[in-house]
Amino acid sequence: GYDCKRSVNLMVMDSQTLLYIAGNQVVLLDLKNESQSYLRSSSGGGIGFITAHPTKQYFAVGEKGEKPNLIIYDYPSLRPYRILRGGTEKAYVFGDFNRAGTLLASIGSSPDYMLTIWDWKQEKIVLRSKAFSQDVYRVTFSPDNEEQLTTVGVGHIRFWKMALTFSGLKLQGALGRFGKTSVTDIIGYVELPDGKVISGAEWGNLLLWEGGLIKVELCRAGHKPCHAGSITQLVLDEGELTTVGQDGFIRVWNFETIDAADSVDDTGLLEVEPMNELHVGRNVSLNFMSKVHDSGQPIWYAQDANGAIWKLDLTFSNMTRDPECLYTFHSGRIEAVSVSPVTYLMATTALDRSVRIYDFTSNRQLGEIQFKQGGTALTWAPRVVSFFFCLIAVGFEDGVVRIIEIYDPKGLAILRGRTNIGNAEMNLKQAFKPHTSAVTALAYERDGDVLATGSKDKTVFFFAVEDKYEPIGFICVPGPVQALQWSPPSHVESMLLILCENGFVLQVPAPVPEEQDTASTYQIKNLPTQYFHFYSIKSRIKLEEEIALREKKRQEKEKAKLEWIKQQQGMGKDIEEEPEEEPEEEPLPTLYIPEEPSPILCGFYSAPGKFWLSLGGYDSGFLYHCAFSSNQHQEDPEQRHDEPFEVIPIEDTDDNPIHRISFGRLLMFCGMQNGALRVYALQDKDLSANTLKDYWSFNVHDNDYGQIRGICSSYDDRFLITCGGDGNIFTFNILSPEDVHKELKAKIPSPRSGLEMEKATEDIEDPNAYNIEEVKQKEEYERIMKEAEDKKSKKREELTALRQEFLFLLQKNQELPKHMQLHRDYEMDHRIFEDLNRQTAQKIQLVEKELAWEHEKNLIGLQKLRNWFRSSLEFDTVIVHAIQSNHQISNYRLLALSEKYCQDKEHPSWRKTVLKRAWKKMEKKETIRETKRKHRANDGIFEGEAEKLKKSEVRKPTARFIESKREQIRRIAEKSNEMKAKIMKRNAEWEKLYKSKPSDDYENPKDVQAIKEARENMGCYKLKTATDYRVPQHEHMNAEKKVMQLASLEVLIHKKKVNMNKQIMSLRDLKVSVIDEIKCLVQELKSIQAALDLSEHLPLPPIPRLHPDESPEKKFEYDTDILLKFKQEQEAKAKLQEPLEGSSSSGALRRSFLKASSLKESGPMTQPAREHPMKITSSVVIEQKKLFEIEKAEPTEMELEILKREKIKNLYLQDSLIKKINSLVINFDAELRVLRHKKLQLDVQMKYADLRYITWYEELLILKDVEKTENVLQRHVNTLRSEQEAMQSKLNSYLAQMEDRKSEIVKLRECKKALYASFQASLGENNKFAHFLTKVLKKKMKCMEKKVEREADEKDGSEWESDEESSLGSDEEDSRSEDEVFDVSVCPKNCDKALFQNTIQLREKRVDIQEALTKEKRVAANLRKEYNVLVKKAKAIEASLNTAERELDTFQWEKQQKFNELYVVVPLKLHQVEYFVNGEIPSDLSQALVFTNQSLEYLQKRIVDLRNEKIMQREMYKKAQQQHKQLIQDKKEMEINIRRLEEECNQLMMLKFGRMVDFEAVQAHSVNICLEELEVEIMQKEYEHSQELKEWEVRSRNMRGKLMMLTKENTRKLQQLNHFCLEKQQLETTLDSLKNDLGAEFQGPRTADIKEKARMESLLKHRAHDIALLREEISLLSRKDGCIREQLSLLTRKDGCLFLQPSSPQDSETLSEPFPVLTPCTVTNSPSVP
DSSP states (O other): OOOTTSTTOOEEEETTEEEEEETTEEEEEETTTOOEEEEEOSSSSOEEEEEEOTTSSEEEEEEBSSSOOEEEEETTTOOEEEEEOOSOSSBEEEEEEOTTSSOEEEEEOTTTOEEEEEETTTTEEEEEEEOOSSOEEEEEEOSSOTTEEEEEETTEEEEEEEEEETTEEEEEEEEOBOTTSOOOOOOOEEEOTTSOEEEEOTTSOEEEEETTEEEEEEEBGGGBOSSSSOEEEEEEETTEEEEEETTSEEEEEEHHHHHTOOOOSTTOEEEOOOSEEEEOOTTOOEEEEEEEEETTEEEEEEEETTTEEEEEOOOOSTTOOOOEEEEEOOOSOEEEEEEOSSSSEEEEEETTSEEEEEETTTTEEEEEEEOSSOEEEEEEOOTTTOSSSEEEEEEETTSOEEEEEEEOGGGSOOOTTOOOOOSOEEEEEEEEOOOSSOEEEEEEOTTSSEEEEEETTSEEEEEEOSSSOEEEEEEEOSSOEEEEEEOOTTSSSOEEEEEETTSEEEEEEOOOGGGOOOSSOOBOOSOOOEEEEBOOOHHHHHHHHHHHHHHHHHHHHHHHHHHHHHHHHHTTOOOOOOOOOOOOOOOOOOOOOOSSOOOEEEEEEEETTEEEEEEOGGGTTEEEEEEOOSOOSSSOGGGOOBOOSEEEEOTTOSSSOEEEEEEETTEEEEEETTSEEEEEEOSSSSOOTTTTTSOEEEEOSOTTTOOEEEEEEOTTSSEEEEEETTSOEEEEEOSOHHHHTSOOOOOOOOOOTTGGGSOOOOOOOOTTOOOHHHHHHHHHHHHHHHHHHHHHHHHHHHHHHHHHHHHHHHHHHHHSOGGGSOOTTOOOOHHHHHHHHHHHHHHHHHHHHHTHHHHHHHHHHHHHHIIIIIITEEEOOOEEEOSSSSOEEEOOOEEOOOGGGSOOSSHHHHHHHHHHHHHHHHHHHHHHHHHHHHHHHHHHHHHHHHHHHHHHHHOOHHHHHHHHHHHHHHHHHHHHHHHHHHHHHHHHHHHHHHHTSOOTTOOOHHHHHHHHHHHHHSOOOOOTTSTTOOOOGGGOOOHHHHHHHHHHHHHHHHHHHHHHHHHHHHHHHHHHHHHHHHHHHHHHHHHHHTTSOGGGOOOOOOOOOOOGGGOGGGGGOOOHHHHHHHHHHHHHHHHHHSOOTTHHHHHHHHHHHHHHHHHHHHHHHHHHHHHHHHHHHHHHHHHHHHHHHHHHSOOOHHHHHHHHHHHHHHHHHHHHHHHHHHHHHHHHHHHHHHHHHHHHHHHHHHHHHHHHHHHHHHHHHHHHHHHHHHHHHHHHHHHHHHHHHHHHHHHHHHHHHHHHHHHHHHHHHHHHHHHHHHHHHHHOSSOTTHHHHHHHHHSOOOOHHHHHHHHHHHHHGGGGOOHHHHHHHHHHHHHHHHOTTSOTTSOOTTSOHHHHHHHHHHHHHHHHHHHHHHHHHHHHHHHHHHHHHHHHHHHHHHHHHHHHHHHHHHHHHHHHHHHHTSOOOOOOOGGGOOOOBTTBOOSOOTTOOOOOHHHHHHHHHHHHHHHHHHHHHHHHHHHHHHHHHHHHHHHHHHHHHHHHHHHHHHHHHHHHHSSOOOHHHHHHOOOOHHHHHHHHHHHHHHHHHHHHHHHHHHHHHHHHHHHHHHHHHHHHHHHHHHHHHHHHHHHHHHHHHHHTTTTSSSOSOOHHHHHHHHHHHHHHHHHHHHHHHHHHHHHHHHOOSTTHHHHHHHOOOTTOOEEEOOSSHHHHHHOSSOEEEOOHHHHHHOTTOO
8 A cells, every 4th residue: 555645755765766654664665576675663653754865875754652753764774873852742744854964854743843953963953943833744955055944834834044143043934924815825845046935826826935925926828827736846956947736737837937037917926838748647646756867867756646656757858758657556545455255365445436456465456446436345255155256345435336246357268459458357247226325334144145235324235145136125223334244153043233333233134035025115124123222331430440449549558557556566565546537538530421422433243142342432442242132122222221241441442442353363453543453362252351451562554544444364364454544555474484484376266257248237327326225216106106197097088988978968958949958057066066166275275385485585585675775765756746837846865874873872871870870889888898897897906905904914013014114105205296296297387388489480370271272262374275384183184083074964964855855745745635625625516516507617626636756655566466467568578588388377377366366355345346336326316316306396486595595505615615726726836836945945055065075075085095194193192192191200200209218318317417416415514535435436337247238339329428427437537547546345444334335326326327328328329310311211202202293293284285185166156256356356266265254254353352452461461560569579578577586586595595496306305215115125025035935945855855756767767778779789780781782773873872871970979979978977876975966067968968966065965866857858869868
């Protein structure tokens, strides 16, 4: 086999050797003698890629698996030369050597997709980087620049450079950007010498890349693609560019034309034609080509993805040879394999639509046959079926089963024209289609009488095996069939085991052909069937294992505990058993049953009624022994839950289940999902857990997609054959070595006699052809229909005879005399009419059903038309005509506004109210929570106080004295704090007052606001065409605002038109009401004129009528008559265009149906209409009779008078009615004319609005064009403004911090002054030690730690030293130089010790204050520096903001100029034009301005207002100037008064105190609270320490006891140390013996081994040093003299051991030996120490 679907799976090592991957092997194929050499995968995980070295001396193999290796093999010795490790996580995908062969690039698969550059000879990684986040197909070095690489893959191409950066050599990758070109997966590409890259696309064109962008896309003339499919390889060879496509073409292009190509139009396409092309063959999909020189001639070997290896000559000369197909293989996954029962032949089939025959002893393909569909199942007929000739049954994906016979063509008689006789030929003997979907299983019964076929259509078909296979019948099964197996000969009954994918297993006996009735159907319904529905028990098995494991751990724990107790009791110790608290165990896993049943993969019989199953999915990992139950007829198979009675766990199959099982020579062969082959040695035929414990495993097929699809043994069990999803077939010899050397040969059977004379069997080529059952059903249906037609013809003949008899009787009846003739009004049997009516109703219903779909379709079409043309229409065009004149008015045809204009505007306010309510509720909840917290806190305070009171009752006198002292100090501090608070409050008030003082440049905010409003509202009347015009901020217009403006205008227009339309529609309604009223009046007039003479009749006024355009909605009203009329018109048109047969009957039927329905609908409406004229005519006749009777009698005078009055009344009524009708008509016409005048005015306004809309729309187009630029500028301005605001907030925060630092510095200086003042006060007057104590106070005292910490800070803070500090330093230096003989650290004689101690304390405080002051100054200086930096940044931001605002203003001006270029229509009348030249209107009005009258009047009025306002402001300025002078005079007088009062206050202070006193300091003076508090704390600490000392004494006694226990533990660890030393010696001996065996397998020095050896030697030295230290410790611990403590103190350990030493002499007396305590780091860092 050959994995032809794998990318780049063909390498040429020399002219006679091809290299390719087959599963877990690398195959070297010798073309000369057709022999094969193999290299297995070293890890067993599979092989990812192969690539050859440019010199062909080496080739690289990238493997798959966890941490796979990349191995470089030497060729032709095939020895490993270098092993590269750590290049990827899971698998290698592709690799490539550079042109010099010094570097190797590799690509990893998911999850890391790692690109690694190797110095492969040194086994070092030079560079590495993640290539992409999706699959990467290939990586190559640029042939002209080895520092450049290219990677391609799913939807990307990436260009890499090895760049030298400041941190070293790095890989830098740039993704190619497709731009306008669609993103495509790239497979083939090539790097050009100038750095460009040409790649292929999925649609077959070429993409030229330059600088990471597509420069041009190349296609053929007429925009045809370069290849009809993806381009898989591009080769730049000898100055020509060659492309290889999946369409089977190889095309050669002019390299110079392509290299200089550039796009010529916006499409980005450039048309180029190839120089040469080669069509390899039909159904060829080229994947990769490799070149080699044979006898100086270039030869190319090509990989065909459709299963072939081609030898090509691409010289394109007169001597060019045709493409030669060297080998053919299955393309893709092999679906089935089977071996001959009599010889060493095997047959295979796959979805590539071929069936092939192989001789597996010589590894040769003997024959091949092609079909229209792919094969899915195959089996070889047993001996009993074809003893003298070979037959195979093949199932295909369209449900067809073909019987093929194999024969040796050499045994046929040589026919005329027959040539090229092959090794074996295959002939189609029979083809039948039992299934509707793919055939998945085929099985011959053990006697060869029955063939069973299973399919995914959930059926199993049985055939009687004869010379022609005859169908017996089929059964339906609950799921798709996975496998079929007949019971072995050892079973008594012949039973078929049916395995379904969905967990069902069935067992049926072989059906007997004679017992089946196949007259109407082939389905077998009475076949005894046993069911087994697998129920998952894996979770229960796991639960039982977990319970057993926990129980085992618990027993081991109890056993260890008992042993420890016995050991302690043996040492004489009493152990009290304490009940231990058992730790909480994790909950047991729950039982899990998968929702979808796990698929059954394979199975086989173990005994009658029993079988083994292997399942996938959740239930994988076990072999299940199952049996059919006896209660088969009690339950529905779908409701069954059958469990296996025995389970055998299979190692490492939870994610790698068994797919195929075969037996031979007490061996069980298992084909795994990962392509591995397992072999289990069986002691007997029964399986058990012990027999399936040990096994051999061979990784044969590809681990990812090489699932084993078939596994079988040869007829004599000498060979084992496997086929997989990777398209490979492997043959293994399973015999002993002595049998291997026997020469074996496959025998091809001879042909049947007369085979050459037989006609070719008819094949089933149509995939939609009927299967056997469908053919049977069709035949049965045709038979039934034929019987029905025969019966109908007989009935017709009987009816014809009865009709003729009836006509004969009618003729006889006519010949009889009239008195003897029978009348035709006789009634036939009423049942006949009922039957006819029923049939008619049924026909009507049938017609309704037949037309239901068309009726629904037309209704939906009508609804769509209404939705499209009518639903969006709010008002249709309605024209209202006047009655007496030709005036008319029409409304506006309006479309409904879209939803965006009809949104509810009350929702935001509603949302606000809801949010307010929710906020109030949240506030209430928060207040309730706060009150609860306060109550709890108060309760806690009260409880704490109660506890304190309780404790105070028990307190001792010392504690009570301390508490009273603290209370006294607290009262004094409170008084002092109150006084200080008053002083601070007063100072704050003064400070606030001074802050409120306005500055010299102060301006009144009201005046500033007024000036601002004046500037904003004074108006800018510059022309918009002026160069200095600037668009105000509020007039800035963008596309969004303009869209809203247009929308508001559209809504306003719509609103006006709707109002007018409503008025017009009301006018139409008025006309309808007028017409109705006129009709009533005319009717009344007619009744009145009936009582008058004809000579007195006035002409009746005409009744107005509605025009069709006044009610357009009636066009869409229809009834049945209108529809029938329309249908007739359509049918007439159709007949004229294209006469159709048989349409008259259906049309008449539909017409009658519609007429019937119309009669039903119109019946109740027409009856009153018919009855009405009858009543009128009858009433008229009665009245005429009455009048006739009256005319006969002569009227009296009274009657004549009454008639006269009636006549006058009628005449008056006649005139009044006619006048009323005329007035109605005149009024309506007047209303119409008024409304028409309004509409004309509205038309003018709408025309203005339309013009305005057009102008605004043109502005919108301009705004959309410049919207992007404006948004960029506006975003830039907004960003700068936000940065400015942020910077200003930072500046403010820094200013605040600087002010805080300044105040802190002032406070510290005040503290320093106060300290010196208190020192002078403590000295008193005439103190003889004043000079000495001053030196003590000023002496610099710094701790070493502080000095170290502040060495660097003193340099930065030096500039903040004040004059006072410098003078202090000089004084100190002078004092140090003068009195160096005095020791300032010792109190001199006769000096007050308290005063000296006070001075020392003041000195420490001074030093602390000085340090704090220095620190504050340093912080202030840093803040000032940062503030200055921020000020510079703020200025830069402000400058940028000003520049950006100017750019935005310039852009707004340019946008305004574009607006100015638009034409705006302004309709004017002549009296509105006031621009005249020489008294006439000029022809050129370009210099004129259009102003509204209101604006002009406002400007003229504004001039007068500004003059008056100017006069008023001048008078106010004079008054304010006089007031200012008066205030300055008052200020001077107040300052004189303040100075006088201050002098009086100072004089009074000198008289009373004799000096100037600071009253605030006197008021705030109090006792030294800090000193008092320290004394109280000292008392408290002394008391606490006494209590703590007592506790420590108790703990010391306890620790001594623990010390003894630790000493014993240390002794035990010393024993372990000795044991470890012995183990170390043994390991060293083993290591020395192993050193001599290393390196024999590989050539050359191994740098990795050298490094590992050096590391081990250093580790050994380290361990030896540790042992020496431990021995020294042991020797020290073994001594008992008194000097051990000193030696232990001098001994140090490098590994972190810490030694405890006694802390006092008392402790040292009690201890006889010290002991080491090992820290945790010792255990981890030094494995030699326990």
